[in-house]
Amino acid sequence: MADSYASHFGINNIPYGIASSSKRTAPQCATRIGDDIIFLAELAEYDSFKAISTPLSSIFRETTLNTFAALSKDIQSKVRVAIQEAHKSNLSKKCSESVKDVKLHLPVHIGDFTDYSASVNHVLNASEAVRGIREYPPAFHKYPVGYAGRCSSITVSGAPVRRPLGQFIEDYTVPKNNIIFGPSRGLDYELEVAAVIGKPVESGTYLNAKDADEHIFGLVLLNDWSARDIQGLEMNPLGPFNGKNFMTSITPWIVTLEALKPFEIPAPPRMQPVAEFMDDPKSINYNIQLEGQVLRNGTQSTTCKVGFETMYWTFRHMIAHHTIGGCGLRSGDLVASGTVSGDQKHEHGCLLELTNNGKVPITLSDESELRFLEDGDEVRYIGVVGDGSVGVGFGECVGVVKPARQL
Amino acid sequence: MADSYASHFGINNIPYGIASSSKRTAPQCATRIGDDIIFLAELAEYDSFKAISTPLSSIFRETTLNTFAALSKDIQSKVRVAIQEAHKSNLSKKCSESVKDVKLHLPVHIGDFTDYSASVNHVLNASEAVRGIREYPPAFHKYPVGYAGRCSSITVSGAPVRRPLGQFIEDYTVPKNNIIFGPSRGLDYELEVAAVIGKPVESGTYLNAKDADEHIFGLVLLNDWSARDIQGLEMNPLGPFNGKNFMTSITPWIVTLEALKPFEIPAPPRMQPVAEFMDDPKSINYNIQLEGQVLRNGTQSTTCKVGFETMYWTFRHMIAHHTIGGCGLRSGDLVASGTVSGDQKHEHGCLLELTNNGKVPITLSDESELRFLEDGDEVRYIGVVGDGSVGVGFGECVGVVKPARQL
Helix, strand or coil, rough: EEEECCEEEECCCCCCEEEEEEECCCCCCEECCEEEEEEHHHCCCCCHHCCCCCCHHHHCCCCCCHHHCCCHHHHHHHHHHHHHHHHCCCHHHEEEEHHHHHHECCCCCCCCCCEEEHHHHHHHHHHHHHHCCCCCCCCCCCCCCCEECCCCEEECCCCCCCCCEEEEEECCCCCCCCCCCCEECCCECCCEEEEECCCCEEECCCCCHHHHHHHEEEEEEEEECCHHHHHHHHHHCCCCCCCCCCCECCCCEEEEHHHHHHHHHEECCCCCCHHHCCCCCCCCEEEEEEEEEECCCCCEEEEEEEHHHHCCHHHHHHHHHHHCCCCEECCCCEEECCCCCCHHHHHHEEEEHCCCCCCCEEECCCCCCCCCCCCEEEEEEEEEECCCCCEEEEEEEEEEEEECCCC | HHHHHHHHHCCCCCCCEEEEEEECCCEEEEEECEEEEEEEHCCCCHHHCCCCCCHHHHHHHHHHHCCHCCCHCCCHHHHHHHHHHHHHHHHHHHHHEHHEEEECCCCCCCCCCEEECCHHHHHHHHHHHHHHCCCCCCCCCCCCEECCCCCCCEEECCCEECCEEEEEEEECCCCCCEEEECCCCCCCCCEEEEECCCCCCCCCCCCCCHHHHHHHEEEEEEEEEEHHHHHHHHHHCCCCCCCCCEEEEEEEEEEEEEEHHHHEECCCCCCCCCCCCCCCCCCCCECCCEEEEECCCCCCEEEEEEHHHHHCCHHHHHHHHHHHHCCEECCEEEEEEECCCCHHHHHHHHHHHEEEEECCCCCCCCCCCCCCCCCCCCCEEEEEEEECCCEEEEEEEEEEECCCCCC
């Protein structure tokens, strides 16, 4: 049986998700401790929750976490403590089911999805893989460069990814090569972490980086599936579109910033001065250790081990940059980091980097070659805080590759 | 008093919007004939609507048109006829208020917003303005190139646009110039037409171009406000982000495809063969005549007059390309054409083209120079079908430029 990751969900985690079961058929807000899924609308009927004087039970009966995410950090903190105490006193047992009996859903309604490119190593490696030179985007040292992604394609971990059809250059090594139509030959993953917006930021106001944590509800893992050949043809001049919009996977559990706070870790130092609103004396990432695996023919190969502390731009920077022009953020909006990559080869978070855009394969545990993903390959992405002993983690984000649709 | 555009809203239009008033305080579905706004939930209580055997009255009481847009074309067509007959028999009078007493809202909840670049002239003129050469994007002749835009920033005509703050190159004429932070100096408009998705397209299915009309509810005018300096720095490598995401304006009325059908007009011939799913023997645009105006110091100048028939890629192509990789479309999604531009200077739909990225100003009616928009400038965009005599049009899409926020 697959690992349930119970060790990620200790009493210090208390993540939030949306769950249903045969007993509780309506998707609703839940948390997880060990292998117990706790249904929060029922738990919030107890006095310790009523004392918080917010209509928690009805908020937790909603089919997304958007309303809860928008509540003040103060109330969310009280709820966290009340859940921990209800668990200690066994009060939560009556509102619980085993993880194996429960179906998990997308945790929030995502009104807008932004994907940044916040890693130094990723931008340099991607530049080398695509253009043969290690060069920063012109703005890289001033702000995280990002683009808007597709909301309708975001699914929760476990959904299979169908190889997309599209148009691309038949052989990118041949100048002026034909553009053909067919199933992508360059299917890739991108291992990312994403922030879920809590308290909204009104359009026309803006945030300083140092104040942005107030608007982050928590983090998820995210796999930004990418078709490199389809993407390659469309990048000039408008950026990623069909090369990315066919699917994006996230973990079902949102780990709150409060759970992550004890595991803050300094971000890399600034290489160039930044604008005042981007200046963050306490520039921090979180000590999240990430592992990427490819499962082929029943054999598991680890393709990546990297720490989130490597990211040059932090979520505070990403959110400040996002709002400075007047763009509003709504509760539930997703802001992703871009591929997490370290400077070592085993720290590369996508195949574009690891196989130099498919040109230099790696060998998997079953002795087969990996350039890009093949039909039947499964990608598993796991994130845990610190050395794994503190009981805080994200579980896994998985998806198996299905063959392209028949035309 | 401003033109109410009553002549755009004849009996052959029957557009849909969301309206409220002091008498009818809840925003709800409405149509417009002449200067009368007809509240449809009330009208649908009459027998002629009940015969359609769809719960129209409750659908029209919703705060967006998403549910109505998703209904079959057959039902929508019956509703159109019933509205026209109710008007002729004066039945609609009791459910009507004057346009001057009514507030109009965003007509749909927009789950995803896509912006294409479908005009030959726009891509060549923009290439020349930015890079000094008239060159097509590599994929241009195979499919419309597009990117995802920001949903939270879409507002209905009339909302002012605040000049965005951002980071950009101080003087793009000087190589390796400083990146500075401040109010944009390159605020521009982009005159576009956008399709509103009706019947959804499920993720993982796909559409042939020739079948895509089935999924288009109707069209709106759209102003894709752009800050060229902010956008210029961020284009490499991920495309438009803060240069566009501060605001997008649309008209409050969605003109249905059924109203536009008699005004189909051939799109330009293909310059290169296309993939089979993109092949559309009846490649059509609509005979929509567009006018762009800048109002400064009380004086009106026409900056653009162009026909929508100039667009190389049609909405059918845009939607087919959108779905081919597996991306789903939901009712209410917005798919915009990109700047509409003809080959003559007076047909250029943005200042990037008209003033060569601010380098060659034009002279307005008040003798002042226009390079980019100044604080206080108002942009008005009007669209009418055919020569204006057929009673079908979009009204106007307007917004006035407010000074940048103080830091």
